[in-house]
Amino acid sequence: MRLEDLTDSAQNYLKxxxxxxxWSGGTVAPSEMARHLNLKPSSVxxxxxxxxxxxxxxxxxxxxxxxxxxxxxxxxxxxxxHRLAETFLQQMLGYTWDEVHEDADLxxxxxxxRMLSRIDSVLGHPDRDPHGDPIPAADGTxxxxxxxTLTDAEKGESVQLVRVRxxxxxxxRHLEKLGATPGEIVTVVDPGESVGVMILSSASSDNPxxxxxxxxxxxxxxxxxxxxxxxx
Numbered sequence: 129m130r131l132e133d134l135t136d137s138a139q140n141y142l143k144x145x146x147x148x149x150x151w152s153g154g155t156v157a158p159s160e161m162a163r164h165l166n167l168k169p170s171s172v173x174x175x176x177x178x179x180x181x182x183x184x185x186x187x188x189x190x191x192x193x194x195x196x197x198x199x200x201x202x203x204x205x206x207x208x209x210h211r212l213a214e215t216f217l218q219q220m221l222g223y224t225w226d227e228v229h230e231d232a233d234l235x236x237x238x239x240x241x242r243m244l245s246r247i248d249s250v251l252g253h254p255d256r257d258p259h260g261d262p263i264p265a266a267d268g269t270x271x272x273x274x275x276x277t278l279t280d281a282e283k284g285e286s287v288q289l290v291r292v293r294x295x296x297x298x299x300x301r302h303l304e305k306l307g308a309t310p311g312e313i314v315t316v317v318d319p320g321e322s323v324g325v326m327i328l329s330s331a332s333s334d335n336p337x338x339x340x341x342x343x344x345x346x347x348x349x350x351x352x353x354x355x356x357x358x359x360x
Contacts, residue, residue: 129182131205136237140165140205141175142184143236145195146203151293151346153275155192164295171175173224181201201268203327208264209236216247218258225258225309226300231321236264259300260291260310260348279319286315286352293346307332308339313352 131139144164148156162172176193179185184199195203213232217223223231239247248254248266255263255271262271274290283285289312292303303309307330317336318327326344329336 129184129202131202134202136181138179138184139202139237140233141179142195142199142203143206143210145185145193146200146207149195155159155194157192158187163191178291203344204264204268204270206236208266209239211261211263212247212251212254213239214253214257214259215263219251225294225304226297228258229294229297237286256291256310258310259294260289261294262291274348274350276349278314278339278347278349279341281316281349283316283319286313287349288313288352289347290350291348299343299346303343306337306339308337308347 143158148160148164148176148186149291158172159169162169162254165172166285176185176187180187185195187193210232213235214228217228217231218225257263264270289308289310291310294300298335308314312330314328314330316326317329320326320341324341326339326341327336328339
């Protein structure tokens with residue numbers, strides 16, 4: 129099946145399934161899909177049924193949803209379109225990282241393969257988008273997964289922020305003000321496990337700053353030595 133054979137809605141579902149499973153590391157519940165897409169559970173159930181009939185997802189009754197091999201391949205095509213669109217909007221059109229998601233959602237459906245190839249070339253074949261999310265290559269391969277979160281870092285440890293979940297623009301703006309963006313190196317002054325607030329320091333901040341552990345749990349990190357630079 130070709131990507132163009134699917135409706136925009138079906139494309140969005142496949143992309144959402146991949147994105148949610150990418151963060152959770154497993155299968156996705158229909159209720160989680162409904163929250164992510166801001167849709168009624170009944171609408172999500174209907175679309176999942178159609179995708180199941182097309183052989184693009186596996187869904188046991190009352191169970192979670194998983195992409196089939198064909199569904200995964202198509203989902204990665206959509207993820208590639210979306211993340212290259214976000215990178216293009218930021219680097220070439222001056223969008224901020226909290227602005228790119230909504231317009232990339234529109235642009236991804238209008239892209240031809242030729243346009244996508246040209247954008248990829250102009251950008252220098254990036255492997256991560258403005259939020260540090262990995263951009264699938266044209267053949268569907270991905271950079272190595274980074275699964276460690278900022279809440280895993282210990283007191284006194286210095287780490288590089290590699291990836292930030294981009295679902296809430298207000299959180300992205302907050303992190304921007306703090307200087308807690310992909311590529312930044314921070315040191316854990318206090319992990320704040322008992323109070324739910326971490327205290328961090330960085331070269332871009334004159335003073336240590338607080339960060340909710342709930343937010344920190346959506347930030348992926350790498351060690352300072354041998355880190356992956358999300359800007360390349």
